[in-house]
Amino acid sequence: MVEIESLAAFEQHLASGRSLANVILQGLDLTGHTRALLTADLTGTVFLGCQLEKDALQTVLAHGAMVFPPFSGLPYSPYRGSLYTPEELYAGFDPTRPESYADTPDARIYAYWNARGGAHPPTLLEMLAQRLHDHAITDAMEEVLAHQGRPRKVVAIMGGHSMRRGQPDYRAVVELARELAGLGFFLVSGGGPGAMEATHLGAWFARRSEAELDSALALLSKAPSYQDREWLARAFEVRALWPLRDEDRPACESLGIPTWHYGHEPPNPFATHIAKYFANSVREDGLLTIARGGVIYSPGSAGTIQEVFQDACQNHYNTVGVVSPMIFLGQEFWTRTRPVYPLLEQLARGHDYARYLLLTDSREHIVRALIDFDRELEARAAR
Numbered sequence: 001m002v003e004i005e006s007l008a009a010f011e012q013h014l015a016s017g018r019s020l021a022n023v024i025l026q027g028l029d030l031t032g033h034t035r036a037l038l039t040a041d042l043t044g045t046v047f048l049g050c051q052l053e054k055d056a057l058q059t060v061l062a063h064g065a066m067v068f069p070p071f072s073g074l075p076y077s078p079y080r081g082s083l084y085t086p087e088e089l090y091a092g093f094d095p096t097r098p099e100s101y102a103d104t105p106d107a108r109i110y111a112y113w114n115a116r117g118g119a120h121p122p123t124l125l126e127m128l129a130q131r132l133h134d135h136a137i138t139d140a141m142e143e144v145l146a147h148q149g150r151p152r153k154v155v156a157i158m159g160g161h162s163m164r165r166g167q168p169d170y171r172a173v174v175e176l177a178r179e180l181a182g183l184g185f186f187l188v189s190g191g192g193p194g195a196m197e198a199t200h201l202g203a204w205f206a207r208r209s210e211a212e213l214d215s216a217l218a219l220l221s222k223a224p225s226y227q228d229r230e231w232l233a234r235a236f237e238v239r240a241l242w243p244l245r246d247e248d249r250p251a252c253e254s255l256g257i258p259t260w261h262y263g264h265e266p267p268n269p270f271a272t273h274i275a276k277y278f279a280n281s282v283r284e285d286g287l288l289t290i291a292r293g294g295v296i297y298s299p300g301s302a303g304t305i306q307e308v309f310q311d312a313c314q315n316h317y318n319t320v321g322v323v324s325p326m327i328f329l330g331q332e333f334w335t336r337t338r339p340v341y342p343l344l345e346q347l348a349r350g351h352d353y354a355r356y357l358l359l360t361d362s363r364e365h366i367v368r369a370l371i372d373f374d375r376e377l378e379a380r381a382a383r
Contacts, residue, residue, distance in 0.1 A: 001044075003139075004028070005081025020045050026136070027070075027079035030056065049079030049132075071129050075108045078132035083140045083255075084276055086239075086269035095233035101266065106276075110263030113278065119261060130278040138286060141275045144255065145186075145290060152186035153374055154255075156291035158307050159195020159298030161265055166221035170198045172329065173298050174217070176363050177202025181251060185293060185370065190283075191256025191274060192265040193226035195298045197235075200270035203254035204244065212242055226265055235269050244272070259283045288314060293377075294325035294356075294370050299333045308340055315353035325356040325373050327366050334359060 003024045004010050010028055013020075014036055022044040030037065030047075034056040042063040049070040052060065060067060071078055089106040101107055113130075121127045145152050157177060163170050173195050177187050181203040189196040201220075205213045216238045223230035244252055249272070256271030261280035277283040288295065288311045295311050297304060308326070315323045326344070328334040334341040341359050348354035358369050 001046075003081075005140075024048060025050050026081045027077055049077065068132075071125075074129060075105065075112045076133060078129045078136065080133070080136050081140060083137065083144060084267075084274040086267070086271065086274065089267060089274060089276070090232075090236075090269060093232070093236070095236045098229050098233050101232060106263075106267065110260050113260045113263065119278075119280075134277045134279050134282050137275050137277055138282070141255070141257075141273075141286075141290070144273050147186075151292075153184060153293045154188055154291050155180055155185045155293040155370060156188045156287060156295045157195065157199040157298060158190065158295060158300060158304050159198075160300035160304055161190075161192050161194040161196065161226065161262075162301070163194035163198065163299065164224040165197075165217070166224050169299055169330070170195070171217060172363070173198035174202040174205075174213070176296070176329070176366060177254075178206050178213070179363065179367055180370065181206035181254070183367070183371070184251075185374075187254040188287065188291060189254075189256055189271075190287060190303075191258030191267050191271055191276070192262065193231070193268060195300060196256065196258075197226075197268035197270065198298075200254045200256060200268055201238075203252050204239075204270045205242070206252050207245070207248035208242060216242060232266055232269070239269060257283055257287045284310060289320050292320070292322045292324055294327060294373055296327045296329055296366060297334070298329045299337070301338075305338060305340055308344065312344055312347060312353075315356070316347070316351055318352070322377075323353045323356060325358065325369055326353065327358045327360070327369060329360065329366065331359055331361050 001022050001024050003026060004013060005026045007028055010025065020040045020042055024046045026048045029051040031051050031053050034053045037056045038059050042060050042065040045065040047060060047065060047067045049068055051070065090104050092100060092103045094100040116122060116126055121130065145154065157173060159173060177199045181187055187199050187203045189199040205216065219238055220234050223234045225231065253272045255273045255275060256267055257275045258267040259277045259280045267274055267276060284307065288307060297308055311326055314320050315326065328341050345357060348357055358365065360366060
């Protein structure tokens, strides 16, 4: 079925003379197009949250079209047709007044979600709206990943939200992500602060010089933790000083996948695409599933360790059709501080994914492993 998610695309579809039969229309204000709808073939047409005039609504229902009505009073659209951007979520934020974050759509949605039961909404309708929203986000994310008809080479970097700007671990993630983005990999993360921010910062600076990156890191280190008042302001200052140039954007795009379940952590503004969910379980599983090019684990705590074994389960049973690399950055951390790697190595014995495990402190080894795996995938596809 054809999906139409913007008014411009709808008007272009009509102008081309194509039928509306078996077309999905998502989140459109169609109040000015009643005449066209009254005469259209609406066999199998689906209207998701569209605004329709009374005559149009009666006609589409009479012709057997399926209509999902819009919700009222929500600070978000359950039927949105695209991912979020930092500009949308942070609309109204003034870096000179960090407290202005409370007035942004991101903060307002989190406040609304919190006030209505958080992860346990009090009404079926509220729960339905959230699930429809998350379904729409997944659909929009799949469109971004199928870039110009060709799947992106998705690599995820996981790690702790408490990783501070200015730390060696933070810089290591930035430099790794920067190199991978420059090689054509599409970086994704959990979309929050710490190691997640470092992932997207690296992609943002994929076409910038080492000196520019050094200056940006020095500026960000003035507010090391996401709990610092100036944390978000410093990020927007870096964005303003080193904006994405049009010619660099294809190499510097990245995807953050945060959740309002952890809404006290603002989404980091260096991700060019933001797939923000209400349901953390959907977000976690989806993030690992799309990282078919491999997952890199930088130092983290309980959340990162949860992701390690969730990813291991996918690989152990090959539930997504691809067994992909699990790479651990930091030998001391993953064998002594959080001795996860020895257990995982034992668990993987006799299984295909054992040969895709890597424990290293070397950026070069990580890059080589991911390039080799990407070539392996291409060779499989060519057979």
